[in-house]
Amino acid sequence: MIRTIRHITLWTALAASFAAFVYSAGALYGIHRDNDLIRQLISGKDVAVNKVISGEPELRLARAFYFKRKHRYDEALSTLSLIMDKGDRNFQAKARYNLGNLYLEQAVQQAKAMNINEAMPLAGLAKQAYRQSLALNSRDWDAKYNLEVAMRLLPEMDRVDMPDDEPKNQKSQLWTTVPGFPRGLP
Template sequence: MKRLPIHLMFGAATLCCALAAGYYAVRVQRIAQSNGDVAAIGAQPREQWSKSVHDSNDPAVQLAQAVALARAGQHAEAGKLYYDLSRVAPSSEAGRLALYDLANMYLREAAGDDAQGPVRSAPMLETAKARYREVLRIDPGNWDARYNLERALRLAPEAQDTADDTKDVKEQHNINVRGAAPEELP
């Protein structure tokens, strides 16, 4: 009779370990499938992607699809995938990367290939700045986004509100200090 509780505890512990092993086996299988899909996206043209790649709900696979589309020059479709992914999970790693890549895509389209000459599209540049700021709100330590935002600001500086600076109003302050004569402060 004394062995029964010990055998039951051992059986419960064994069952818990078996469930945990099964859970992690399923996770490893899903990760391997996602890695295979991402590798297929990078190695093959879009027409040859498998159905599982097209219908995947995995954020890593969707991000790889968007990157492949952007490299192929299909910016509208890539932008839609980036935007959808950044809105579904904005605080996840895939969401932050999608938002950053979306901003980079807008910056490349706005600045052109050399990024030295005139800006080709000011609205796209403003959109890129907004996306970089959104990335920095989510992840303030993202130095790549900071650098690219600064680069975008150098291409098209933002206008300062100079309405207060244009008024040349001189204010006078009278200060009374014991034992001293009142003087004008600048």
């Protein structure tokens, strides 16, 4: 009787170990596949949507970055919106940081083209995304720096938009709205 119980226990442990091995091998294969797809996106090759949907949120973030580099902003925005609340706090901070970068790049392009009315809301959305990123990860120096860039972009655009007949002391009042000047990264 005891021998039979040992025998059953041994076979049960062996079956459980085999099941754990198969599960771990499948998870490892999925990670390897996602990493290959991320490498393709980084090298500039697009990946089929059906491969991205079944992957981890990091794969979708890489695809959004790919779209941003190709200046396909609407697709990047829709991809980022799907993953904003996925993953841990660090990943959510990265997603919001990339969203801020997306808006900031568009705002800078609009500002260079002198489309101030289009650039201002984009810069505001960039600031909001950077603040959300910093709320999730306050140690992210890149988000802090880019938030400062976005904050400096708005006063510059306000100054360009001012009519010539206003007093010249408006310039000093305008710069008082900037919360400080960056001293550089440590």
